[in-house]
Amino acid sequence: AIEGYIEANSCCRTYYFFCSSSFEGVFVDEALQHKQRQLDVQIEENMLKREHFLSQIRDFFTVVDEDGDGTISLNEVSEMMSDPSLSAYFAVLGFQTNDARKLFDLLDVDGSGSIGSTEFLQGCENITGLARGIDLHVALLELRRLRATAKRTLAAVSDCDTSAMDRFSRLVSP
Numbered sequence: 001a002i003e004g005y006i007e008a009n010s011c012c013r014t015y016y017f018f019c020s021s022s023f024e025g026v027f028v029d030e031a032l033q034h035k036q037r038q039l040d041v042q043i044e045e046n047m048l049k050r051e052h053f054l055s056q057i058r059d060f061f062t063v064v065d066e067d068g069d070g071t072i073s074l075n076e077v078s079e080m081m082s083d084p085s086l087s088a089y090f091a092v093l094g095f096q097t098n099d100a101r102k103l104f105d106l107l108d109v110d111g112s113g114s115i116g117s118t119e120f121l122q123g124c125e126n127i128t129g130l131a132r133g134i135d136l137h138v139a140l141l142e143l144r145r146l147r148a149t150a151k152r153t154l155a156a157v158s159d160c161d162t163s164a165m166d167r168f169s170r171l172v173s174p
Helices: 002-064 074-082 084-092 100-107 117-127 133-159 162-172
Strands: none
């Protein structure tokens, strides 16, 4: 009788373990699938928001580009900033600035004196919102590299003999 009880108890434990493991496996699998679906929805929403934002920025670029040459000048940025409806629209897009020169300098990445549509789109996308952690780390890395380059240059210059420095000074002097 005891042997039958032990065997039945063992079978019940095995069955219970099997069922609970199966249920746990199904539950975990369902939870993982649900999390993946949520992630997919978030990615799609972010992509749609980004495309909508870029579409608005393209339209805004067209309005600000008064002469239709495909670029924006400092003068056009200044006029946009002085126009209450355009500057309000720009603020709605997430840009909080009233300094046309600073904005122009931020967007004119190549220093050409005009802002093309690609520069404008990329610049606007980069300067909206708060700085991300990666942006700050990239800036710090660039500063470290610049500092190291400046130290190497300074060391090389200080190692030069004075006659070489004199010749160099004469070459670059007006």
